[in-house]
Amino acid sequence: MARGRLGAADLTTMLGEWRTDAPAYDALAERLRLLLIDGRVSADVRLPSERDLSARLGLSRTTVTAAYGRLRERGYARSVQGSGTTTALPPHATSPADSETGIDLTKATLPATRLLADAAGEATERLTAHLPGSGYTLRGLPELRTAIADRYTERGLPTSPDQVLVTLGGQSAIALLGRVLIARGDRAYAESPSYPHAYDALRLAGARVVTSPVTTEQGWDLPALEAAISRTQPVMAYVMPDFHNPTGWSLDEEGRARLLRAAARTETIVVADDTTAELDIDRPVTHPPLAALAAGHRARVVHLGSASKQLWGGLRIGWIRAEPELLGRLVAQRSATDLGTPIWEQLVTALLLPRAAAVVEERRGQLRAGRTALYAAVDRLLPDWSLPARLHGGLTAWVHLPAPVSSQLTLAARGRGLLLTAGPRFGADGAYERHLRLPITAAPAEIERAVGILADLWPRADALPHALTAHAEAVV
Ligand SMILES: Cc1ncc(COP(=O)(O)O)c(C=O)c1O
Incomplete structure (x- = not known):
């Protein structure tokens, strides 16, 4: 039985600007998949009917049917007799994509203290x-x-x-x-x-x-x-x-x-x-x-x-x-x-x-090294991204992107084995498509590799149609 239902209006807000240069059914399915992977939508939630969602998104019903079909094929949804389509999370959903890279920046955690x-x-x-x-x-x-x-x-x-x-x-x-x-x-x-x-x-x-x-x-x-x-x-x-x-x-x-x-x-x-x-x-x-x-x-x-x-x-x-x-x-x-x-x-x-006191000193060194690596790599490879002018502590930098493509970039990075959490996961209402949280807790070499992957993907992310999405930030 479904644990709740998601209305077409709420889902539309959460989707933000989901269109990419992929076919609409595919782009819609991918964005829904990200919402599930990063926890913005839970498993066992009943999705809006195909008719409601297609009307709300201004799409043909066939497109939504195909998107739900794609989610089902990949294990992210199932059809329940009499209850429409319900979300699901396959066991592999939250592990890195098949890739050599395997960098997980969804958690801002440090290794155990050496003490x-x-x-x-x-x-x-x-x-x-x-x-x-x-x-x-x-x-x-x-x-x-x-x-x-x-x-x-x-x-x-x-x-x-x-x-x-x-x-x-x-x-x-x-x-x-x-x-x-x-x-x-x-x-x-x-x-x-x-x-x-x-x-x-x-x-x-x-x-x-x-x-x-x-x-x-x-x-x-x-x-x-x-x-x-x-x-x-x-x-x-x-x-x-x-x-x-x-x-x-x-x-x-x-x-x-x-x-x-x-x-x-x-x-x-x-x-x-x-x-x-x-x-x-x-x-x-x-x-x-x-x-x-x-x-x-x-x-x-x-x-x-x-x-x-x-x-x-x-x-x-x-x-x-x-x-x-x-x-x-x-x-x-x-x-x-x-x-x-x-x-x-x-x-x-x-x-x-x-x-x-000794632990704080150890952590200070690790966080400083992570901060230095992140700022140097972003300055060099992604100069149009804005890092905080000051970051005196904590575990993460809240990076400002020049375009509202955080979710799209997160999905693309996943395909390269780099796991990130998209900006909107940090808001109560689906905003923050112009933000990405990058931890400074990882080892410097890993941070550099992660920024390298993002820089590689960035020209393509930038080419995605996003100009329509000014509303995504206006909610804040
Ligand atoms: C601000 C904040 N509070 C609480 C937690 C959860 O801490 P714990 O891992 O001890 O459950 C985290 C973990 O990321 C956190 O960042």
Whole structure:
């Protein structure tokens, strides 16, 4: 049975300018395939009827029938008796195309810190004492909760272990907060662009997502942020003050104060995602965690963090820092979706967090090398692309393309074994065809190869008809 249906109007917005120089049925099928691959459309969703979509797109019905047929042939759709055409994801959908290249830039992740191997050995020795137990904890091991609390305290936000809950990575922290704070139909604020899986989690919790822009040139549009919050009175505001994913911006002091004042007026709980907060390359000013300013503005701030970017994604350790009352509610609700976090990974993390200074230094070197490689390669090979004038930290550059062809370029790159996430995946409403997120986390040689492939494809992408698509950016 289908898990939902997609109307012709919504699908048309998501498709953006999908035409290429390929036959229309083929181009339409390809764009639908990309929407499925990058998660903008889920599997098991009923597509609009061929009649509705052809009317909306101004195409013959035969063209839409042929496009749906092509999707079915390739495993991206199936016909269900009495339910029309439903999307599907074949098992190979999200793995690289057959190619020698095989570069995956859809994830902005770093390799494990070089300190990890030693910590893993020591954690294994310590594990012996835990073997008679269950092997997992609902709230978190005391030593890890202490290490997380100490790190917040060191960064300027006094924290005690009873304010900390250990989760399964940052993503489960976002999802749990969404589930507990949001009731179906509530509004939730998020920046635009934002971390796509946060949008997914907020929507899964039943939220109607409202946004305001963060741009590569100016950062947060503060009047728009204040207006969005005061107009919609969201129950929660999910933000990334440092470093915003994907733009890499860091919110300045005035921005922090204005965000907190706006949230206090509407009793909106601010959820600050710290996942990339310490991934600093050369930022002129560092700020204490947002909650350090909350009391001064009578705002409520919850933090969430993750070991994934600093230590290693393979640990799957994340956390929430909140006042004990909310933490109690989170713990009570957690078991519906997972029963706890494994002990060994917690032991490794507890050993590494006190060594944050050394890890941050290591990451700084890697990110600086990635940034240098990306800027040099783009300047040399794609001089009409615009990189952010400043990128002081974080994991990615939000590149501005001279034409709204992000999805087309992403599809073409896939054929060459280079996996990217198209710009629109980072928006709540299908905008950002003029943007592409390029991680600075990969090894310099890999970044250079990826930009080489993009430069190779670019003359052809540029030749695609895109002038009609000015609307794609106007939504932002
Ligand atoms: C801003 C942000 N928050 C949360 C996450 C998810 O973190 P984790 O891998 O710990 O689940 C990511 C991962 O990309 C992220 O970029």
